[in-house]
Amino acid sequence: MAGTTSYIKGKQILAVDDEEDILDTIADILEGAHVDRALSYEVASRKIQEKRYDLAILDIMGVNGLQLLEETVRRGIPTVMLTAHSINPETLLESIRKGAISYLPKETLAELDTLLNQLLEAYAKGEPPWRLLFEKLGDYFDKRFGPEWKAKEKEFWSEFSRTYQIGKGIQERLKNDPRIIGKGI
Numbered sequence: 001m002a003g004t005t006s007y008i009k010g011k012q013i014l015a016v017d018d019e020e021d022i023l024d025t026i027a028d029i030l031e032g033a034h035v036d037r038a039l040s041y042e043v044a045s046r047k048i049q050e051k052r053y054d055l056a057i058l059d060i061m062g063v064n065g066l067q068l069l070e071e072t073v074r075r076g077i078p079t080v081m082l083t084a085h086s087i088n089p090e091t092l093l094e095s096i097r098k099g100a101i102s103y104l105p106k107e108t109l110a111e112l113d114t115l116l117n118q119l120l121e122a123y124a125k126g127e128p129p130w131r132l133l134f135e136k137l138g139d140y141f142d143k144r145f146g147p148e149w150k151a152k153e154k155e156f157w158s159e160f161s162r163t164y165q166i167g168k169g170i171q172e173r174l175k176n177d178p179r180i181i182g183k184g185i
Contacts (some may be wrong), residue, residue: 005121007116007117007120007121007124008030008032008113008116008117008120009032010032010033010034011033011034011054011055011057011120012033012034012036012051012053012054013030013033013034013035013036013054013055013057014035014036014038014044014047014048014050014053014055014056014057014077015027015030015035015037015056015057015069016036016037016038016039016041016044016056016057016058016059016063016065016180017035017039017059017062017063017082017083018039018040018059018061018062018063018160019059019062020039020049022059023035023039024111025109026057026109026181028038029109029110029112029113030112030113030116035157036051036053038063038065039063040063041063041064041067041068042070043070044047044058044063045068046076047077047168048068048072048077049071052075053072053077054077054078055077055078055079055080055116055120056072056077056078056094057079057080057082058072058079058080059081059082059083060081060083060085060086060091060095060141061083061084061085061086063067063088065081066091066094066095069081069095069099069100070097070098070099073098073099073100074160075081078101078120078123079099079101079181080099080100080101080102080103080116080119080151081095081100081104082101082104082106082109082112083103083104083105083106084101084104084105084106084107087144088145088152089145089149089150089152089184090146092093093104093139093153093156096130096160097147101119101123101130102119102130102132102133103128103133104133105137105140105144107140108137115136118132118136119132119133120158123150123170130143132161133171135149146152164182
């Protein structure tokens with residue numbers, strides 16, 4: 001990240017995983033950020049209610065990450081899902097529907113600082129973080145899930161590919177439009 005603006009430095013980040021070594025790795029990689037850790041759903045849920053975070057990084061398995069995602073979204077905390085065992089089209093889709101800004105395989109942990117910096121930059125500028133994710137990891141998902149992995153939810157993915165490019169300002173207006181509410185956009 002040399003020579004680029006850091007969107008991570010000084011941020012309050014909540015990292016949740018049931019593996020302490022993963023939390024240690026996240027904290028080491030995100031040097032310059034204030035990384036608060038939680039090893040369980042209960043501790044993470046309490047922290048989400050008690051403190052304001054700039055970002056949450058949630059594992060899916062072992063800590064009920066999808067439930068925590070609902071809690072972080074309600075609190076307005078941008079959230080990235082980071083998982084190994086739940087890398088599948090269903091949890092990717094559910095993460096999108098529940099409001100995550102990204103979904104990263106733990107295999108990308110070594111480049112977490114770079115990926116998060118790019119995602120947070122896009123988010124801060126009102127650009128779609130999901131577009132960035134699919135530009136960076138689309139081939140990974142195609143290889144991991146198979147070439148036809150979007151076919152089961154073809155309508156969703158077709159609509160998603162059109163709407164993930166909508167900027168933040170437009171999203172704010174649209175989320176209050178009764179014709180749009182409840183459509184998962």
